[in-house]
Amino acid sequence: MMSANNYEELMARRNEIMKKAVGIDYEKFRKDELVFDYDKMMNEAGYDLDEVREIQKEAGVGRTPLLELENLTALARELAPPGKGARIFLKDEAANPSGSYKPRRASVSVYHAQKEGYPGVVAATSGNYGAAVASQANIRGLDSIIVQEVYDSAGRGQPEILEKGRKCEAYGAEVLQLTVGPELFYTFLQVLEDTGFFNASLYTPFGIAGVETLGYEIVDEIRKREGIEPAAVICTNAGGGNLTGTARGLKKAGAEKTRVIGASVDLSGLHMASDEDFNRKSFTTGHTGFGIPFATWPDRADVPINAARALRYMDRYLTVTQGEVFYITEALARLEGLERGPAGNTSLAPALSLAQELDKEEIIVVQETEYTGAGKHPISQLNFARGMGVEVKRGHPEEESPGENIIIPERPGQIEGIDLDLDSIRISYLEKAVEKSGITSVDQNYLDFLAREVNLKPDETRKLIEKNLDVELDL
Amino acid sequence: MTKKVPRGSWVEIKKIVLEPGSRAPQVPEDTARVPLEMRIKGYLTSPAAKGDEVEIRTVIGNRYEGVLHDSDPSYDHKYGKPVPELITIGEELKQILSADGGE
Numbered sequence: 001m002m003s004a005n006n007y008e009e010l011m012a013r014r015n016e017i018m019k020k021a022v023g024i025d026y027e028k029f030r031k032d033e034l035v036f037d038y039d040k041m042m043n044e045a046g047y048d049l050d051e052v053r054e055i056q057k058e059a060g061v062g063r064t065p066l067l068e069l070e071n072l073t074a075l076a077r078e079l080a081p082p083g084k085g086a087r088i089f090l091k092d093e094a095a096n097p098s099g100s101y102k103p104r105r106a107s108v109s110v111y112h113a114q115k116e117g118y119p120g121v122v123a124a125t126s127g128n129y130g131a132a133v134a135s136q137a138n139i140r141g142l143d144s145i146i147v148q149e150v151y152d153s154a155g156r157g158q159p160e161i162l163e164k165g166r167k168c169e170a171y172g173a174e175v176l177q178l179t180v181g182p183e184l185f186y187t188f189l190q191v192l193e194d195t196g197f198f199n200a201s202l203y204t205p206f207g208i209a210g211v212e213t214l215g216y217e218i219v220d221e222i223r224k225r226e227g228i229e230p231a232a233v234i235c236t237n238a239g240g241g242n243l244t245g246t247a248r249g250l251k252k253a254g255a256e257k258t259r260v261i262g263a264s265v266d267l268s269g270l271h272m273a274s275d276e277d278f279n280r281k282s283f284t285t286g287h288t289g290f291g292i293p294f295a296t297w298p299d300r301a302d303v304p305i306n307a308a309r310a311l312r313y314m315d316r317y318l319t320v321t322q323g324e325v326f327y328i329t330e331a332l333a334r335l336e337g338l339e340r341g342p343a344g345n346t347s348l349a350p351a352l353s354l355a356q357e358l359d360k361e362e363i364i365v366v367q368e369t370e371y372t373g374a375g376k377h378p379i380s381q382l383n384f385a386r387g388m389g390v391e392v393k394r395g396h397p398e399e400e401s402p403g404e405n406i407i408i409p410e411r412p413g414q415i416e417g418i419d420l421d422l423d424s425i426r427i428s429y430l431e432k433a434v435e436k437s438g439i440t441s442v443d444q445n446y447l448d449f450l451a452r453e454v455n456l457k458p459d460e461t462r463k464l465i466e467k468n469l470d471v472e473l474d475l
Numbered sequence: 476m477t478k479k480v481p482r483g484s485w486v487e488i489k490k491i492v493l494e495p496g497s498r499a500p501q502v503p504e505d506t507a508r509v510p511l512e513m514r515i516k517g518y519l520t521s522p523a524a525k526g527d528e529v530e531i532r533t534v535i536g537n538r539y540e541g542v543l544h545d546s547d548p549s550y551d552h553k554y555g556k557p558v559p560e561l562i563t564i565g566e567e568l569k570q571i572l573s574a575d576g577g578e
Binding site for chain 2: 006007071074075078120143144145150151153157159162163166169172173174175176177178179180181182183186187195271273274275276326327330331333334335374375377378379380382383384392393394408411412
């Protein structure tokens with residue numbers, strides 16, 4: 001195993017390796033250097049909602065409990081102006097086979113790999129997804145290999161990833177544990193080439209189609225129970241797949257007015273490929289270090305066209321601090337009797353402040369939870385952070401500086417999701433789209449495509465381009 | 476004499492994937508300075524001492540070579556001490572909710 005390969009040589013073969021390992025001819029969906037047909041890709045390469053439901057039913061995935069958080073709602077109402085304080089519901093995705101929403105994503109890929117005759121599946125992931133792939137692979141009798149970024153150069157493992165590595169091994173996966181660096185992708189390519197296994201990427205149409213059931217179930221159940229549709233669904237956002245799949249499911253259920261809100265832990269200032277910064281963070285996913293780069297340019301993933309395109313579906317993007325998520329994790333355990341997370345509770349933290357903006361009659365759904373345990377638990381993470389010299393104290397979340405300190409709020413009223421400027425993220429996407437495609441002018445066809453990519457009307461997109469980009473408009 | 480780890484033992488090996496000079500061009504300076512290392516667990520295929528070059532067979536039957544790093548590699552991640560900053564949150568919240576008897 002592990003044929004010796006020079007970094008550049010192997011990376012040069014990436015497209016060829018990828019094509020064999022996912023079996024999708026992405027070129028079929030490209031129209032030119034900029035435009036590709038996203039809907040056609042999702043429809044032809046993926047599976048439809050009914051097929052996905054059947055696949056997931058076979059594998060024990062989905063139809064998780066939707067819980068009303070009455071005590072957290074009461075808390076939001078204590079803090080809210082009269083008449084405000086929307087009801088907060090939580091989709092308890094920890095009830096899926098491997099303890100997170102990720103089996104939805106893994107189930108379709110593993111089903112497809114089995115159907116196409118691949119001997120096994122490989123996933124590059126530090127987290128819950130690896131456990132989901134390994135668990136689903138067992139259900140369908142396939143081997144699995146998980147490639148993880150775990151250690152810094154001093155051999156210190158991030159406790160959350162150590163736990164998730166343990167869980168992958170518990171399911172019988174072969175786990176390749178690496179030190180910090182984006183060359184994880186290089187190792188991943190090598191494994192694909194050496195084994196001929198299926199690339200159970202998080203970012204194929206299979207993975208995203210698998211999450212659509214989550215959005216669909218939320219609307220279906222809220223409608224049946226309450227006779228209305230949720231005013232907002234909050235999704236923890238990292239690579240964009242959770243939000244994209246959920247939003248597509250909401251639309252498939254016909255909930256056109258439900259606002260889709262992304263939430264990420266603010267890790268600004270920490271470099272994601274830095275050996276020194278690696279263990280100065282307490283969140284290994286659901287943070288801005290993935291959320292922003294993937295929103296501004298999704299096609300940085302392990303497939304040629306990323307099916308997770310959060311900017312196409314996001315109505316609002318909120319950030320919260322690490323300390324706020326630890327606080328809300330404690331609140332969820334103490335007020336609602338649910339010990340979950342913490343990473344999966346990233347979207348629960350801003351739900352408390354969002355509920356205070358909305359009317360009492362409205363409903364907010366927090367769309368995931370994840371299992372907890374040694375390594376993943378706030379106690380593990382905060383002890384580890386202290387050991388790394390990160391200060392932990394009570395205070396105002398505004399004082400938090402990622403890598404330097406973790407500020408546990410003094411009062412629940414201090415918890416507030418901070419809006420990121422979506423337009424600046426859109427501008428950043430548009431700049432990259434122009435740069436990477438090499439187009440020199442934007443005609444109507446390009447404008448229509450870009451407008452869909454940034455979830456604006458063509459006219460609004462034109463204005464953003466005119467004002468901010470150095471490219472000709474040819475309309 | 477170093478004690479040998481018997482053949483068939485469950486062990487962890489370490490290997491260098493990329494040396495410091497061959498890291499990806501985009502990595503920051505602190506990462507470029509150190510090698511990219513990999514750890515893998517599996518069954519030792521012949522007796523060896525820690526630090527020896529060895530071969531392992533993984534749970535799914537793949538074979539890898541590397542330096543024997545540990546035998547019976549343990550899961551050491553834990554909870555640790557209680558965190559004072561978290562302990563009181565539950566009571567604080569219950570007090571807020573009971574202050575005016577709620578709704």
